[in-house]
Amino acid sequence: MKSEDLVKSNEGPRQPPKKHHMTTSWPFKPRYTWNILMWYVWLLHVLPDLEVPNPPKLPKSAKVPFLAEYKQWLWILPRALVPFAIHRAYYEYNDGKAWSPLMAHVFFGYAFQVYAVICIRKMNDLAARYGYFDSEVKRDGVPDVYVTKIFISLVFVVFFRLFLGMFLFYDPYEKPTLSPWLPVYIFAYAVVLDFWFYVYHRAMHDIPWLWKYHRVHHLTKHPNPILSAFADVEQEIGDNLLVPLLTSITLRPDFTTWFIVQAFVVYTETMGHSGIRAYIPAPATGYILRHLGLEICVEDHDKHHSRGWRKSFNYGKQTRIWDTLFGTARPREESRDDNIDWNHPVSF
Numbered sequence: 001m002k003s004e005d006l007v008k009s010n011e012g013p014r015q016p017p018k019k020h021h022m023t024t025s026w027p028f029k030p031r032y033t034w035n036i037l038m039w040y041v042w043l044l045h046v047l048p049d050l051e052v053p054n055p056p057k058l059p060k061s062a063k064v065p066f067l068a069e070y071k072q073w074l075w076i077l078p079r080a081l082v083p084f085a086i087h088r089a090y091y092e093y094n095d096g097k098a099w100s101p102l103m104a105h106v107f108f109g110y111a112f113q114v115y116a117v118i119c120i121r122k123m124n125d126l127a128a129r130y131g132y133f134d135s136e137v138k139r140d141g142v143p144d145v146y147v148t149k150i151f152i153s154l155v156f157v158v159f160f161r162l163f164l165g166m167f168l169f170y171d172p173y174e175k176p177t178l179s180p181w182l183p184v185y186i187f188a189y190a191v192v193l194d195f196w197f198y199v200y201h202r203a204m205h206d207i208p209w210l211w212k213y214h215r216v217h218h219l220t221k222h223p224n225p226i227l228s229a230f231a232d233v234e235q236e237i238g239d240n241l242l243v244p245l246l247t248s249i250t251l252r253p254d255f256t257t258w259f260i261v262q263a264f265v266v267y268t269e270t271m272g273h274s275g276i277r278a279y280i281p282a283p284a285t286g287y288i289l290r291h292l293g294l295e296i297c298v299e300d301h302d303k304h305h306s307r308g309w310r311k312s313f314n315y316g317k318q319t320r321i322w323d324t325l326f327g328t329a330r331p332r333e334e335s336r337d338d339n340i341d342w343n344h345p346v347s348f
């Protein structure tokens with residue numbers, strides 16, 4: 001896609017900042033010139049410019065490897081179960097009462113943040129080994145002028161999403177238990193969340209006065225995992241409060257189920273913004289929806305970012321059910337069915 005087309009497709013009621021606003025030069029400048037947030041992001045080892053300096057470059061026709069859903073489950077579940085195990089141990093040790101909601105918010109907020117960072121690192125690791133889609137074009141980094149904004153967005157994700165779960169479902173006297181219905185909830189939550197997200201996301205693209213709240217997220221045409229949370233404040237409220245609230249009151253899981261489900265949601269969000277050149281179906285739903293052609297994979301949301309206002313497609317972020325139903329799903333280019341190398345599994 002030519003650069004003029006990129007700018008044109010991002011037109012809307014309010015003009016976006018110029019393209020150079022996505023320039024990333026600060027990671028290569030002397031560290032004494034960095035501010036504290038730059039140091040913080042650097043110390044987390046999540047910067048694609050530094051962690052993925054020379055990704056493999058492959059032509060679009062080259063076959064893509066695949067990553068099975070069960071391998072992703074085996075990676076996500078143990079990491080999501082650690083906070084649960086600590087929570088349960090404390091509950092038992094403290095004679096049937098866990099932390100106060102405030103203390104629990106601190107504990108689970110920290111656990112959630114650590115988990116998100118591990119997800120981003122994992123995606124960067126895969127990108128370093130398998131490269132990116134549309135590999136001729138350089139991936140965006142963490143832009144110079146948006147370091148603070150991205151940091152605040154990450155805090156929003158951790159604070160508000162967790163706050164919602166604590167407020168709706170946390171009870172210090174409830175015994176933390178794994179529900180036998182957990183796999184069903186993981187699937188159902190992704191499908192319902194995606195419905196509400198589809199409606200809200202498509203509205204931001206189709207209704208002129210709403211586009212201005214989604215415009216910042218679309219400044220990146222080639223996203224990376226850390227840009228999953230890169231958005232206007234209004235969108236952050238929608239992403240982290242409105243859509244999860246509508247989903248949570250539809251399904252009403254217990255707190256432990258809700259927290260583990262969030263691990264799948266965050267994983268899929270970072271994966272969807274990773275651009276990794278591999279066929280990676282969303283683990284929560286892919287193993288079922290793949291047989292119906294309704295699963296979402298990395299390339300789907302990557303392609304969504306290549307477009308802007310009113311000319312976009314692939315609005316779902318957890319499945320392709322609603323895009324298919326409402327006629328907004330578009331074919332894949334590099335990870336289409338006949339270009340997947342089923343003899344080449346991704347080493348995870």
Ligand SMILES: [Zn+2]
Nearest residue numbers: 201205214218
């Ligand atoms: Zn969008």
Ligand SMILES: [Zn+2]
Nearest residue numbers: 217273301305
């Ligand atoms: Zn996005």
